Amino acid sequence: MNSSHLRHRITAVATVVVCGLVVWASFAPDTPTGYEFPQVVSLSMLGIAVFLMLLAFKPGARVTGGEEEPVPWGAVWPLLAILFGFLLVSETLGYFVSSAIAFFLIASIYSPGRFSWARVIRVGAITLAFMAALYLIFVVVLNVQVPEGVLF
């Protein structure tokens, strides 16, 4: 069994597990009133997921390339850390400051080439210009009250 087969089967099993959880959540409440439709939907999901798993585990089942692809963790983990870090600190630091930090970090980390101070200054200037435009659009024009933290 090659890695494509393994990934295909893991995906199928994970899908059945997720659908099983959805079915459990739909049938867990004591009073079924208002849960009939979610129950029908969840059972349909489980049925399709089981069928998907049976196809994946069918003896001789063949998997073509590109059905499932590995996650490029090395490339995406810094961005995921920045996004979830933003969620953690934005209410404390304020939306504008944490957004500026996120913008600066994403643009710096993913810039091609080696680190240089010239690049830091360039990314910093673009970050400030972008945040100024955002302030103009959302706060001045659209009158959105964004959360202000300890900084801004």
Next chain:
Amino acid sequence: MELFEYLPQVFSGWNIAILILGTIFGIILGATPGLSPTMAVALLIPFTFQMDATSGLIMLGVVYTATVAGGAVSAILVNIPGAPANIATMLDGHPMARNGRATEALHYCFISSGVGGIIGVLVLILFTPMLVNFALQFGPAELFWTAILGVTVIGSLGSSSVLKGLLAGAFGIWISLVGMNPVSGTERFVFSEHLQGGITIIPALIGLFAIPQILQMVETAKRGRQGTEFAMEQRPIIHSLIYNLKRVRSLTIGSTIGSLVGLIPGAGGQIAGLIAYDQNKKFSRNPEKFGKGEPDGVITSESANNSMVGSSLVPMLSLGVPGSPTAAVLLGGLLIQGLFPGPDLFRDHADVAWTFMGALLVSQVLLVAGGLYLASFSKYVIRIPKQYMAAAVAVLAVFGTYSVQNSFSDVIIMVSLGTMMYFAMRWGFSPGPVVLGIILGPIAENNFLQGQMIAEATVGMGTYFFTGTINIILISFCVVSVVYSIVAEFRIRARRRQDEQTAQGGQA
């Protein structure tokens, strides 16, 4: 005709400004590699909150049509389609650029998009009222089946795997049910305080389309700019205009196929462009020139993908079943303005519906003018580095989501859903069916509950939901779409396996 009654409103100060800015903005967004029309429209929905319903819809509609046309710029200049709808354009557009005819290809792209777009919008204007009158016969059971048909068709036709597409659509329906129990008025599936308001359309739309795309952008950002970019020659627009308008066969094939494919819910511009390209090649006297820089290839595919835009809105405005994933996002924009597609829209908000359609017609003319003007500057747009695009879209997604309800919970839902969707996409699931499930889920449930009450008081559930001509037709469509897609999927798998075996044999 009501269109002429409301046409002057299109030219009122605010609306015409939106049309012009939306066209320019849409072409630039479309030309930027990595920004899809669906994501562009999703990101703009929060801005429509500050506008009246007509202006908001005009902005979303014009950006939809302009981004599809703008996507051809990167397809032609750097061999990377700006949107899936531009894949067929790339086949001849990029060879034209390699042969020193980049400006010419861009001219054909925008002129053909305009011609195809006008035909698509005319189809929208002519067919929508007819379907709306038909929709007057729909009761709760028919509306329930229409919602299910929408999810089934997008799930089966719009995804690489039928089973995964259907699962994604059903999952979208299920998560749309989080929040309030419509029968008892109590909370339902509220596992966290952030879910108390349910999963609303805007955070879902932005999260499902923007976050995976940002993650995809950064996968390759560190490699720098990819694709080969070519110099742009000087060419008078009038020469391109005369040549393009003489290519009647290519324009007719493209516009006709595009309009027909747009009417099929879930098919989308990619299919329209590729089918039209293939058909024009078959009818051509010089099929061997296709793929080597044949202008007819660009003309056909661009007229097809833009005529698809107008006609994909026919089932959306009349029945609430969108013809493409971007039309599904537009449906979300319609619903959050408190407008429901179907007969009510044309009876109670005729001004909104007809002004919107009139604006789409005018936008095609602006698209040609704006596109031809911007063609010479397009090489600068495609140079925007991916890391800045990713950073800008990430911050814009957060601000756009927050601005709708001033809710931090919406931002958490947006980021969480988007991240989950990214991993699901790696495992073969698509965001289109999930979004449509979220939009159509409440419609399906409300009509299911109404139908249940009527059925229990009258003929019973089985008779009420499974008999009657329209119900049987809708159920048949659901079954046919799934069966057809399963057969098609097996054929594609067999062909892929054959190709892989041939390739392995060749290597050995």
